Amino acid sequence: MRYLLRKLAFYVAALWAALTLNFLIPRLMPGNPVDLMLSKLATKGPVTPTTRDAIQALLGTDTSSSLWDQYWTYLHQLVKGDLGTSIAYFPAPVSQVIGQTLPWTVGLIGLATVISFAVGILLGRAAGWRRGSWVDSLIPVTTMLQSVPYFWLALLLLFLLGSTWPVFPLTGGYDVYSVTPGWSLPFVQSVLYHGALPALTIVISSIGGWMLGMRNMMVSTLSEDFVVTAEAKGLTPRRIRSRYVARNAILPSVSGFAISLGFVVAGSIVTEAVFTYPGIGSALLLAVNNNDYALMQAVFLIITLAVLGANLLVDLLYGVIDPRTRARS
Amino acid sequence: MAITTEGAAAVEKSAPVRRRAWPPLTLKLAVGLAVAGLIVLFGVLGPLLVGNPSTVRDIGLTAPGNGFLLGTTQSGQDVFAQLAYATRGSLIIGVVVGAITLLLSAFFGVVGAFVGGATDEAFSLFTNIMLVIPGLPLVIVISSYVPNKSIWLVAAVLAITSWAGSARVLRGFTLSVRSRDYVLAARIGGEKRWRILLVEILPNLIPLLASQVVFAVIFAILGEAGLSFLGLGASGSFTWGTMLFYAQNGLALRLGAWWWFAPPGLAIALFGAALSLINFSIDEIINPKLRSQTRAERNKWSVKA
Numbered sequence: 097m098r099y100l101l102r103k104l105a106f107y108v109a110a111l112w113a114a115l116t117l118n119f120l121i122p123r124l125m126p127g128n129p130v131d132l133m134l135s136k137l138a139t140k141g142p143v144t145p146t147t148r149d150a151i152q153a154l155l156g157t158d159t160s161s162s163l164w165d166q167y168w169t170y171l172h173q174l175v176k177g178d179l180g181t182s183i184a185y186f187p188a189p190v191s192q193v194i195g196q197t198l199p200w201t202v203g204l205i206g207l208a209t210v211i212s213f214a215v216g217i218l219l220g221r222a223a224g225w226r227r228g229s230w231v232d233s234l235i236p237v238t239t240m241l242q243s244v245p246y247f248w249l250a251l252l253l254l255f256l257l258g259s260t261w262p263v264f265p266l267t268g269g270y271d272v273y274s275v276t277p278g279w280s281l282p283f284v285q286s287v288l289y290h291g292a293l294p295a296l297t298i299v300i301s302s303i304g305g306w307m308l309g310m311r312n313m314m315v316s317t318l319s320e321d322f323v324v325t326a327e328a329k330g331l332t333p334r335r336i337r338s339r340y341v342a343r344n345a346i347l348p349s350v351s352g353f354a355i356s357l358g359f360v361v362a363g364s365i366v367t368e369a370v371f372t373y374p375g376i377g378s379a380l381l382l383a384v385n386n387n388d389y390a391l392m393q394a395v396f397l398i399i400t401l402a403v404l405g406a407n408l409l410v411d412l413l414y415g416v417i418d419p420r421t422r423a424r425s
Numbered sequence: 426m427a428i429t430t431e432g433a434a435a436v437e438k439s440a441p442v443r444r445r446a447w448p449p450l451t452l453k454l455a456v457g458l459a460v461a462g463l464i465v466l467f468g469v470l471g472p473l474l475v476g477n478p479s480t481v482r483d484i485g486l487t488a489p490g491n492g493f494l495l496g497t498t499q500s501g502q503d504v505f506a507q508l509a510y511a512t513r514g515s516l517i518i519g520v521v522v523g524a525i526t527l528l529l530s531a532f533f534g535v536v537g538a539f540v541g542g543a544t545d546e547a548f549s550l551f552t553n554i555m556l557v558i559p560g561l562p563l564v565i566v567i568s569s570y571v572p573n574k575s576i577w578l579v580a581a582v583l584a585i586t587s588w589a590g591s592a593r594v595l596r597g598f599t600l601s602v603r604s605r606d607y608v609l610a611a612r613i614g615g616e617k618r619w620r621i622l623l624v625e626i627l628p629n630l631i632p633l634l635a636s637q638v639v640f641a642v643i644f645a646i647l648g649e650a651g652l653s654f655l656g657l658g659a660s661g662s663f664t665w666g667t668m669l670f671y672a673q674n675g676l677a678l679r680l681g682a683w684w685w686f687a688p689p690g691l692a693i694a695l696f697g698a699a700l701s702l703i704n705f706s707i708d709e710i711i712n713p714k715l716r717s718q719t720r721a722e723r724n725k726w727s728v729k730a
Contacts, residue, residue, distance in 0.1 A: 106550070106553065109550065109554065110553070110554045110557050110558070113554045113558070114558055117558070117563075121566060121567060121570070122570070239698070239701050240694065240698050240701075242697075242701075243643065243647075243693070243694050243696075243697025243698045243700075243701055244690065244693070244694040244697070245647055245650045245651065245654075245665075245666075245669070245690055245693050245694070246647075246651070247650075247651060247654050247669075248650075248669060248689075248690035248693070248694075249690075251673065251678060251686075252678075252690075255678045255679075259679070312708070355556060355557075355590065361559050361561075361562065362559050362560060362561030362562060363561075365561060365562065365565070365655070366651050366654065366655065369654075369655055380562065380565065381655060384565060384569040384657070385656075387569075392566055392569065393566070395562070396562050396563065396566045399559055399562045400558055400559060400562070403557060403558075403559050404557055407557050
């Protein structure tokens with residue numbers, strides 16, 4: 097219970113830090129994002145006083161109200177869920193844009209990351225168990241793939257498998273012309289077909305880290321005394337491998353998984369840029385290119401919240417799989 | 426690799442002057458150092474030997490050969506000259522980020538863990554919060570507010586968002602070193618606190634610090650490349666990332682201009698792989714169990730699966 101409370105307290109602190117950072121960045125940076133946004137909005141249609149207030153609360157005002165008052169207005173605005181109006185997707189409110197793009201990112205990136213983690217751990221287990229086997233010799237190759245810039249690899253694969261040999265579609269999240277979004281079989285098929293290549297590139301470029309980490313932990317754990325004892329007891333090698341060695345070796349990878357989620361979301365921005373995928377990363381880039389500060393700040397906030405939430409989940413899971421964590425705190 | 430424990434003991438007796446053993450020159454380390462060294466040399470000397478990388482000629486997209494070692498870009502610029510300047514730019518980013526990361530992570534990780542108490546709690550909380558806030562989105566948001574970015578600003582932003590992981594690793598290791606008996610002995614012996622930190626603890630952290638810096642350099646170069654690819658990199662500078670950005674915008678792949686698209690990516694991959702090889706060798710010093718040499722020893726009792 098104490099473990100749980102400590103963790104929750106930490107995430108409340110992290111949440112507050114993220115909200116405050118999001119509040120401070122537009123106010124500390126040079127330039128005047130509010131005027132820029134309002135003038136851009138005005139060219140697209142009449143700006144209502146409520147919209148003006150929302151944008152000023154989120155991005156800062158040049159009025160004389162103190163920073164402290166602005167901070168409270170900002171928090172109040174967030175609690176109400178009013179994130180302003182988007183320029184890039186005018187006249188849609190920012191919250192609607194996020195609601196539409198977020199499922200794509202979570203689906204593609206989340207699934208690809210879980211696959212990469214699972215396969216990487218299994219391969220790493222095999223490599224560490226029998227060092228020098230063919231699986232072990234895969235490690236340098238996957239490490240090499242990790243130092244290749246992700247977008248470069250993705251562009252090459254897209255060019256080869258999209259243009260030269262058209263196995264996969266070039267852009268988009270589904271076939272816009274032939275299917276309509278909804279829970280129908282053709283739509284799901286189209287989504288899977290369009291998501292296959294982006295997912296493949298993510299798995300290829302991220303699997304090496306999981307494999308190497310798991311392999312090294314397997315090797316370290318194999319020389320522990322309890323493994324010798326288990327062997328002396330005459331347990332089957334399979335049991336020793338999965339219940340004794342891998343069970344302990346996987347722990348750092350699980351906590352590493354939580355940390356890597358931040359990088360995963362970051363990677364999603366690049367992935368979506370390469371594949372023109374309709375996710376939240378594309379929305380962020382569109383916002384940046386259009387000086388759509390309201391959308392940009394909101395996307396940053398949502399990404400941070402998602403990463404914090406996923407971290408919390410992994411932390412809670414970690415408490416379950418490693419009882420020592422609960423005992424220590 | 427041939428040095429056994431007995432041999433090492435004998436060497437220590439005969440040569441007590443040598444205090445810290447350098448890493449054994451394995452094949453991995455040799456290849457890593459050679460490749461990384463060549464690329465650094467190219468980045469330092471290359472720009473002195475090539476012409477102006479921005480000169481526009483009316484021979485767009487010529488294949489390698491005819492006086493241009495790596496062909497030309499869409500507007501007839503010499504790709505080889507660009508690569509030389511880009512290497513220098515990317516290396517500068519890597520070095521600056523590596524240095525700032527080293528300072529920040531050593532301060533928040535090592536000093537916090539050494540001082541202990543409330544300072545450690547506060548530093549650790551700050552580190553963990555920085556760790557869970559996603560870096561690249563933050564970099565994108567910050568850099569989109571600044572219209573004209575210098576290469577230094579990009580490096581600083583990358584460093585600020587990437588030191589936390591190293592700090593956490595360093596903190597864990599410092600905690601374990603701090604509670605060792607010899608540190609306690611030094612404390613009882615009346616050594617000053619700063620002396621214990623700098624003379625007793627820090628030397629033990631050097632391999633770990635080195636591997637974290639190498640990691641930070643790879644991360645910075647990849648991060649800058651990604652940022653430039655999204656069009657948010659340093660303006661008016663040459664890095665591997667900006668080269669790829671222009672190649673991508675000039676439809677280099679679609680037009681079959683591999684000599685424009687491939688070299689920067691391969692340079693990043695080669696440099697990253699070389700640094701990884703160096704890092705593996707450092708890892709084997711920190712954790713001797715990972716050395717391939719121990720395999721024979723392990724085989725004596727190895728589990729036959």
